[in-house]
Amino acid sequence: MIDPAILAAARRPLGPGRFVWLASYPKSGNTWIRAIITALGTHPHLFTVDQLESGAQPFNVASSITAYGLDSRWLNAEETDRLRTSLLTDVSWFSDNDTETPIFRKTHEVYRSGDPGHEPFPATCTRAAILVVRDPRDVACSFAPFFGVDLDAAIDSMATESWGGRSNPALCQTAQPWGTCSTQIESWLAPDVPFPVHLVRYEDLAVDAVATLEPVLAAVGLDCTREQLAVAVEQTRFERLKESERQRGFRETSPKTESFFRSGRSGAWREVLDGGQVATIEHDHRPMMDRLGYESTTEVLVLAPLPAHLGLRVRLGEVPESLEGSRSPKPWISTTDSSTIVRFGKDRALKVDAGSVATLQWPADSDDVNWVIQGWAVTLATLQRGEVSLHASTIAVGGEVIALAGRQGAGKSTTSVALQQRGHRILVDDTTLLRFEDGAVSMTPYSRNVHLLRDSADALGLDFDELPRLAGGRIKVSFSPEEPPVEPRRIDRVIVLDPADDCSDVSLVEVRGVDKVSTLGEHMARRSIAPAILGHQRYFELLTSLAQAVPVFVLSRPTSAWSLDEVVNLIEVSARG
Amino acid sequence: MPGDSSEPIVLDRSLDVWVGRFPGVGSIRIHVDGRTEIDVDSSLDTDGSSDEDKRQALLFGWAEPLSLVRRGFVLVHGLAAHHPDRDAALLVGGDVHDTAVAAAGLARRGWSLMGDRVVPLVLEEHRILVHPRSAPIVMARARAEAAGLAYRRLREDSNAVAVDVRRHGVPSTLAGIAFAGVRRPHEERMRPATGHGRFDIARRLMGTGALFSVDGNVHDAMQHTVRLASIPSGEWRFDHPDPDAAFDDLIAWWEEL
Numbered sequence: 001m002i003d004p005a006i007l008a009a010a011r012r013p014l015g016p017g018r019f020v021w022l023a024s025y026p027k028s029g030n031t032w033i034r035a036i037i038t039a040l041g042t043h044p045h046l047f048t049v050d051q052l053e054s055g056a057q058p059f060n061v062a063s064s065i066t067a068y069g070l071d072s073r074w075l076n077a078e079e080t081d082r083l084r085t086s087l088l089t090d091v092s093w094f095s096d097n098d099t100e101t102p103i104f105r106k107t108h109e110v111y112r113s114g115d116p117g118h119e120p121f122p123a124t125c126t127r128a129a130i131l132v133v134r135d136p137r138d139v140a141c142s143f144a145p146f147f148g149v150d151l152d153a154a155i156d157s158m159a160t161e162s163w164g165g166r167s168n169p170a171l172c173q174t175a176q177p178w179g180t181c182s183t184q185i186e187s188w189l190a191p192d193v194p195f196p197v198h199l200v201r202y203e204d205l206a207v208d209a210v211a212t213l214e215p216v217l218a219a220v221g222l223d224c225t226r227e228q229l230a231v232a233v234e235q236t237r238f239e240r241l242k243e244s245e246r247q248r249g250f251r252e253t254s255p256k257t258e259s260f261f262r263s264g265r266s267g268a269w270r271e272v273l274d275g276g277q278v279a280t281i282e283h284d285h286r287p288m289m290d291r292l293g294y295e296s297t298t299e300v301l302v303l304a305p306l307p308a309h310l311g312l313r314v315r316l317g318e319v320p321e322s323l324e325g326s327r328s329p330k331p332w333i334s335t336t337d338s339s340t341i342v343r344f345g346k347d348r349a350l351k352v353d354a355g356s357v358a359t360l361q362w363p364a365d366s367d368d369v370n371w372v373i374q375g376w377a378v379t380l381a382t383l384q385r386g387e388v389s390l391h392a393s394t395i396a397v398g399g400e401v402i403a404l405a406g407r408q409g410a411g412k413s414t415t416s417v418a419l420q421q422r423g424h425r426i427l428v429d430d431t432t433l434l435r436f437e438d439g440a441v442s443m444t445p446y447s448r449n450v451h452l453l454r455d456s457a458d459a460l461g462l463d464f465d466e467l468p469r470l471a472g473g474r475i476k477v478s479f480s481p482e483e484p485p486v487e488p489r490r491i492d493r494v495i496v497l498d499p500a501d502d503c504s505d506v507s508l509v510e511v512r513g514v515d516k517v518s519t520l521g522e523h524m525a526r527r528s529i530a531p532a533i534l535g536h537q538r539y540f541e542l543l544t545s546l547a548q549a550v551p552v553f554v555l556s557r558p559t560s561a562w563s564l565d566e567v568v569n570l571i572e573v574s575a576r577g
Numbered sequence: 578m579p580g581d582s583s584e585p586i587v588l589d590r591s592l593d594v595w596v597g598r599f600p601g602v603g604s605i606r607i608h609v610d611g612r613t614e615i616d617v618d619s620s621l622d623t624d625g626s627s628d629e630d631k632r633q634a635l636l637f638g639w640a641e642p643l644s645l646v647r648r649g650f651v652l653v654h655g656l657a658a659h660h661p662d663r664d665a666a667l668l669v670g671g672d673v674h675d676t677a678v679a680a681a682g683l684a685r686r687g688w689s690l691m692g693d694r695v696v697p698l699v700l701e702e703h704r705i706l707v708h709p710r711s712a713p714i715v716m717a718r719a720r721a722e723a724a725g726l727a728y729r730r731l732r733e734d735s736n737a738v739a740v741d742v743r744r745h746g747v748p749s750t751l752a753g754i755a756f757a758g759v760r761r762p763h764e765e766r767m768r769p770a771t772g773h774g775r776f777d778i779a780r781r782l783m784g785t786g787a788l789f790s791v792d793g794n795v796h797d798a799m800q801h802t803v804r805l806a807s808i809p810s811g812e813w814r815f816d817h818p819d820p821d822a823a824f825d826d827l828i829a830w831w832e833e834l
Contacts, residue, residue, distance in 0.1 A: 062673060065654070066786035068588040068597065069646065071694045073673065073715045074638030076732040079602060086586040117584075170717035170737035171674050 017125035276317020355384035406497035637712035650697035671757035713739035760814035
């Protein structure tokens with residue numbers, strides 16, 4: 001069932017202009033609607049697919065040479081943005097005096113409002129938008145051949161906000177951000193869009209295009225009778241468009257494919273995608289699919305998205321039993337220079353490739369498994385990129401950035417949350433990704449769930465029973481403490497939390513000389529397999545660089561008869577120098 | 578003074594002196610005889626370099642094309658290149674990406690370039706003459722670097738550059754027209770146009786709107802198109818990202834004209 005809020009978006013008052021945006025993520029059916037609209041204005045005997053109108057997208061400002069005699073390649077990015085707005089709002093160069101007939105313009109961009117004079121979709125010249133959507137599983141099947149990539153790459157692209165964000169004055173183009181398959185759609189359905197947005201589902205068009213389009217075209221002011229629309233729909237049946245393309249060509253066909261019109265069927269994904277690909281798409285786009293009434297077929301793990309700056313894409317799917325020519329530093333790990341498989345039991349496994357793609361095989365009904373992605377996948381990818389990470393939480397304490405290292409159970413997460421409760425900022429919990437540059441060491445913040453045992457939660461005043469449970473049999477809760485910044489932060493010191501039975505006081509002592517290397521070595525993340533992936537020489541170079549760049553302290557405390565406040569006080573004093 | 582960037586961009590061709598204004602960049606005036614005047618909206622930088630960049634943008638990007646219209650040239654979209662062996666000009670149509678590919682490739686192969694984006698023509702009784710433009714040849718920095726061409730940047734916050742290529746500075750007879758595009762898998766690299774195909778290429782090249790004389794009419798436009806269609810033409814398709822093979826086919830076609 002479609003989200004009722006979407007239907008309400010179509011009931012907003014019409015905007016004052018003539019433009020009707022035909023908005024869609026690529027390969028969603030935009031061209032089909034444009035074909036129907038073109039056919040409505042063309043004699044049936046004369047219509048061919050190469051006559052399609054409204055294909056000029058607004059990011060292309062090359063028409064300024066016709067409108068103003070202006071070669072826009074001489075403008076900078078900001079001026080190019082203004083030119084785009086001007087070309088849309090300046091009616092003086094339109095060839096007719098008609099103010100009623102809608103002008104349809106295709107766009108794949110996300111909707112955004114923009115500053116005055118820089119509006120990418122100016123409300124003053126807009127009447128409405130028609131948002132064309134399609135089941136993302138079918139989009140993937142069409143996207144891959146059109147752009148000449150395999151299905152996995154298509155699925156990755158559909159979930160990545162990376163395309164078209166920069167303007168290109170040399171090609172007379174403003175930025176043209178597509179967003180992801182989800183965010184593109186969500187942007188047009190957002191409540192602050194100031195004109196009506198009519199949703200058209202490709203699947204509804206396929207069942208009955210006349211009934212689907214008739215009310216939408218009437219609402220945006222395109223005069224046509226039901227009979228005329230029926231003729232246009234008949235003219236643009238998929239087989240006819242395909243045949244027309246075969247005979248006459250179609251200028252919008254990608255150079256990477258022989259034909260623009262391939263299958264056109266709804267639900268073809270069932271014969272094309274494998275289970276892992278379906279699960280990945282449903283994981284990536286489930287909220288959007290739910291809103292648009294596309295039913296998921298799989299119970300999909302709910303994974304918190306990794307921030308884009310980590311450069312790691314997560315897929316769900318089968319992980320092979322082994323890697324050819326691999327080494328096994330542990331019985332459950334096999335690795336080559338570029339791929340690593342970690343098995344967590346019979347039907348649970350993780351594979352990380354080339355520092356950029358993680359494939360997770362895990363039962364869908366599990367509790368939180370983000371620890372596998374946020375911990376294992378991220379640290380393995382870091383190793384594959386030639387860097388290391390520290391088994392440490394990192395907190396900005398006042399102006400100082402402190403990495404809190406320690407073995408499992410030493411209290412890294414508990415201490416981090418206690419510092420956060422005093423107003424300090426958690427940059428990451430448990431896994432600190434290191435970057436080495438010009439003799440300094442910085443860390444990459446990212447959101448990693450905090451894991452706490454019951455007694456730690458109690459000590460922090462948190463309700464253990466109300467927090468999400470961590471998967472994997474360990475009786476811990478797992479939650480996201482706060483959204484960290486994106487920019488790397490330089491690490492000012494490392495403090496190793498060291499609870500010991502023979503310790504009587506809470507104390508802080510700096511480690512010097514060669515002991516720094518051995519102390520840090522004990523707290524490198526994945527230290528048993530890091531040398532196997534990085535090579536021993538690189539691993540020890542990085543370890544030594546870390547020891548040279550950052551002061552290291554050991555914070556000792558008894559295992560009983562101590563207080564969290566004492567530890568936190570000492571860290572705050574340390575941070576003040 | 579810098580203009581208010583929310584003011585509209587204007588070209589007024591209704592008076593004797595045409596006036597164009599791009600707030601924040603500056604203004605142009607084009608007199609009846611084609612003479613141009615330029616006023617730059619000054620920037621706040623101290624060395625004035627961006628003012629000079631703006632002046633060049635207004636001159637080459639705006640005033641010169643409109644001046645050519647006022648001086649009675651017929652303007653077409655595309656790139657014009659001259660080959661010394663034949664002392665004749667080739668016109669390459671297509672979008673700015675496709676003509677930039679042609680510009681870089683032809684420059685590397687020893688052609689001299691006469692102008693890009695818009696090209697002024699004179700339609701004489703028995704021939705069509707291509708006139709050189711004074712504006713630099715422009716392309717994306719990445720394309721210039723890939724072609725090994727020296728360049729200078731046009732503006733801050735732009736990827737467009739003016740390339741240092743051999744120029745041909747005197748009018749030349751138009752001998753052929755190639756309409757450029759990226760090749761699809763099943764397409765030939767050079768397909769000579771015949772009949773309606775030639776007219777279609779000519780139609781796609783013709784300047785309209787502000788590039789068309791205010792005194793011109795539909796009849797003139799049709800006549801110009803028919804004249805242009807009399808020149809041998811063809812659809813030229815290059816492979817992306819490696820267009821080299823396509824240049825061999827283009828030049829083989831050119832040599833047979």
